[in-house]
Amino acid sequence: MAHIGDRNSVWIQDVGPAVQEDAPVRLVCFPHAGGAASFYHPLAAEMGEAAEVLAVQYPGRQDRRHEPACVTIAELADRVHDEIQAWVDRPLVFFGHSMGAVVGYEVIRRMQRQGEHSPLGLIVSGRRAPCVSYPPRNLHERGDAALIDELRRQNGTAAGLLENQEVVEMILPSLRADYRAIETYRHQEGPELTCPITALTGREDVAATEEQVRAWENHTHAAFELTLFPGGHFYLSDQWDAVAEVVRECLTAFARPVATY
Numbered sequence: 025m026a027h028i029g030d031r032n033s034v035w036i037q038d039v040g041p042a043v044q045e046d047a048p049v050r051l052v053c054f055p056h057a058g059g060a061a062s063f064y065h066p067l068a069a070e071m072g073e074a075a076e077v078l079a080v081q082y083p084g085r086q087d088r089r090h091e092p093a094c095v096t097i098a099e100l101a102d103r104v105h106d107e108i109q110a111w112v113d114r115p116l117v118f119f120g121h122s123m124g125a126v127v128g129y130e131v132i133r134r135m136q137r138q139g140e141h142s143p144l145g146l147i148v149s150g151r152r153a154p155c156v157s158y159p160p161r162n163l164h165e166r167g168d169a170a171l172i173d174e175l176r177r178q179n180g181t182a183a184g185l186l187e188n189q190e191v192v193e194m195i196l197p198s199l200r201a202d203y204r205a206i207e208t209y210r211h212q213e214g215p216e217l218t219c220p221i222t223a224l225t226g227r228e229d230v231a232a233t234e235e236q237v238r239a240w241e242n243h244t245h246a247a248f249e250l251t252l253f254p255g256g257h258f259y260l261s262d263q264w265d266a267v268a269e270v271v272r273e274c275l276t277a278f279a280r281p282v283a284t285y
């Protein structure tokens with residue numbers, strides 16, 4: 025297992041072109057439930073030289089498919105917190121979609137508690153705020169068919185892949201573990217972020233409505249912005265260019281002194 029702060033760790037992967045290696049900021053991306061680091065290849069391609077784009081690879085998928093998946097947000101956040109230490113020599117910005125938004129948020133809380141150099145800002149996407157209560161769905165306790173139906177409903181996975189039984193059998197264990205992690209997560213009261221938060225969501229996303237996403241404002245003592253996009257939960261999949269434009273604006277805004285933000 026890689027030691028803390030190892031840049032060869034499988035946890036943090038470079039998903040951008042070589043031209044980004046000397047960028048002034050690192051954008052660290054956190055995938056959704058069932059997602060992988062490769063989800064962010066399109067965003068990296070759109071970012072150009074504005075940021076070096078890294079993505080977290082959770083265990084249990086792609087090149088880590090033979091490892092047991094984490095089953096709590098706390099475990100994920102603890103491990104990413106350890107592994108991110110190798111990348112703090114340049115300013116960081118975190119971007120998380122759906123479950124990834126919560127993981128990124130919890131990693132920053134850990135960095136702040138340790139008095140470490142925490143990111144310039146957090147960009148959350150397609151996820152209601154941690155403080156928003158909701159009825160438990162417990163999809164992780166239901167059968168395989170229910171999980172696959174959820175993937176179809178969210179329209180975040182190519183339909184053809186879900187017809188391939190071999191692919192389905194490969195993704196189900198990590199998907200179930202991720203759903204267990206996010207469905208059992210409960211926000212713990214404590215100090216909130218000192219960095220700004222920008223929230224993004226699709227106007228038709230019933231799992232992350234404008235009101236629910238706007239509540240992220242409660243989790244920062246700094247500036248908060250909300251941007252709405254056309255589309256549902258995976259609104260970003262067919263408009264990465266527009267998402268990248270907002271991200272670039274965030275990088276500029278986050279880098280300003282707090283007093284002038």
